Structure formats: structure tokens, C-alpha cells
Amino acid sequence: MQTKTKNNHIGRKISRIRELRGMKQETLAEELGISQQAVSNIENSEKVDDVKLEEIAKALGVTKEGIENFSEEAILNIIGNTYHVDNSSAVNYGCTFNPLDKLMEAHEENKKLYERLLQAEKDKVAYLEKLIK
Numbered sequence: 001m002q003t004k005t006k007n008n009h010i011g012r013k014i015s016r017i018r019e020l021r022g023m024k025q026e027t028l029a030e031e032l033g034i035s036q037q038a039v040s041n042i043e044n045s046e047k048v049d050d051v052k053l054e055e056i057a058k059a060l061g062v063t064k065e066g067i068e069n070f071s072e073e074a075i076l077n078i079i080g081n082t083y084h085v086d087n088s089s090a091v092n093y094g095c096t097f098n099p100l101d102k103l104m105e106a107h108e109e110n111k112k113l114y115e116r117l118l119q120a121e122k123d124k125v126a127y128l129e130k131l132i133k
């Protein structure tokens with residue numbers, strides 16, 4: 001015997017997308033120009049008419065198809081496949097630049113500063129020699 005789960009409950013999908021966006025029912029209600037209770041009723045509905053779904057999608061910043069095809073399992077798979085924690089170090093951060101490039105930039109800058117300082121000293125010596133003669 002097979003049991004079929006209701007995974008096309010549009011109201012639950014709307015609710016979950018809203019929660020993932022960090023939006024409260026009151027905020028969504030305000031965006032749609034309806035009451036919070038009306039949003040609650042929509043989220044408890046298995047079906048939502050296309051016009052209303054378009055409005056909700058726009059308020060949530062997604063497409064109507066995005067709501068219809070929303071899958072929490074897909075979201076968890078994406079997160080699971082793209083997020084990696086390296087427990088081997090106490091500090092865990094992702095470096096957004098190449099440290100060797102930064103080291104080479106600093107080295108080049110020091111080299112330029114040294115050359116300017118050397119030229120200034122040469123100019124000073126030349127000036128003092130000119131004064132002595």
C-alpha cells in the first residue's frame with residue numbers, strides 16, 4: 001500500500017518562502033493590501049487562484065513558477081552541496097583574495113618607497129656637494 005504525500009500545497013509553499021525571506025504575515029499582508037488573517041487563510045489553502053498567486057509572488061520577490069515548483073528538499077540539497085564546514089581550524093572563514101597576490105603588492109609598494117627614498121638621498125648628497133664647491 002502506497003501513501004501519497006501532499007507536496008503541492010501552495011499555501012504551505014507560500015508560507016515557507018515567506019519564512020525563508022524573513023517576512024512576517026503582517027508584512028506580506030501589507031504588501032498585498034489585505035489583512036493578516038487573509039494571509040493566514042491563503043497559507044492554509046491548498047490552491048490559490050493564478051491572479052492572487054502572481055501578486056503574492058511579486059510581493060515575495062519570486063516568480064509564480066518559483067512558488068509552484070518550490071521544494072524544501074531541493075533547497076536542503078543545494079545548501080548541503082554548497083556549504084562546507086572545515087572543523088580542522090578554530091577560525092573558519094573563506095578568503096576572498098589570494099594572500100600571495102597581496103604579499104606581492106606589498107613587496108612592490110615597499111620597493112617603490114625604497115627607490116624614492118634612495119633618490120631623495122642622492123638628491124640631498126648632490127645638493128650638499130654643490131654647496132661645498
